[in-house]
Amino acid sequence: MSLDLTLHHFPLDPASRQVRLALGEKRLPFSEEAVRYWERPSALVNMNPSGLTPVLTASDGRGALVLCESRAILDHLEETYPDPPLLGRDAHERAEARRLLQWFDRKFDYEVCGFLLHEKMEKRLLGLGAPDLAAMRQGREALRAHLVYVEGLLSNRDWLAGRRLSLADFAAAAHLSVIDYFGDVPWRDFPAVKTWYMKLKSRPCFRPLLADRWPGLTPAQHYDDLDF
Known part of the structure; x- marks a missing residue:
């Protein structure tokens, strides 16, 4: 029996983007509901008490399975x-893919997105004022350190976890794509990472x-350019 899949997400949320990439790669049709998660809408909180996106519902017409947040959703899709x-x-590749998933969803998110996306995106959404320049500088320095690491991985591999595309690539690309939306990725200094990202961008x-846009948040000019 086929299921109707609906993804409740915020378009510029890296966790939501991971799920969208996996659904797209598996060629699974799904409906989308964009959610202003920072307003804690009751419909979202009723599905996921944390109030966080993404949430995927799978309905067969008689009932719905509710899957909350990216790791639970990605595991379900793989199963x-x-x-x-x-x-x-x-x-080996499965272990490496899982390790890198954790790397980007914890370490990268905390050290990079926690500064850059908070200052450039979340403050605007929440009306918290101008970005803090010191915090921005810290986020950019951490981003360069992570890109050095990823450049090293890609010097010996076709994809992040090994020979094949994996969820590790989608996790990294989801985070980097939102940072790139705001024009903060120094692609020119990391040619292997840029080539890898161009391959992903073309899928x-x-x-x-x-095609994502959000009112009041204008993307960098090169954001949707496949030959940036």
């Missing part, structure tokens, strides 16, 4: 829709992300 597999085909699953 329920295993083709194509996005965690690697051997134990059909990535195209909806390039």
Whole structure:
């Protein structure tokens, strides 16, 4: 029996973008509901008490399965829709993909997004005033350190976790794509990362992300350029 999938998400949320990329790569049709999560709408909180996006509902007409936040959703998609597999085909690549998922969702998010996206995006959404320049500088320095690490990985690999595209690539691209929306990724200094990101940008699953716009948040001029 086919299921109707609905993703409740914020377009510029890296966690939501990971799920959108996985759904697109697996060619699963789904409906979208854009959510202003910072306003804690009751419909979102009723589904996910944390009030965070994304939330995926899967309905068969008789009831709905509610999956809250990215890791639970991605695990469900891998279990329920295993083709194509996005965690690697051997134990080593699966372990590496899981490690890098954790890297980007915890370390990168805390050290980079916690500064850059908070200052450039969340403050605007919440009406908290101008960005703090010291915090921006700290976020940019951390971003460069992470890009050095990713550049090293890609010097010996086709994709982040090994020979094949995986959820690790989607996690990294989801975070970097939102930072790139605001023009803060120094692509010119990291050619291997830029080439990897161009490959991802050209995939059909990535195209909806390039069309994302949010009122009051204007993307960098190159954001949707495939040959940036």
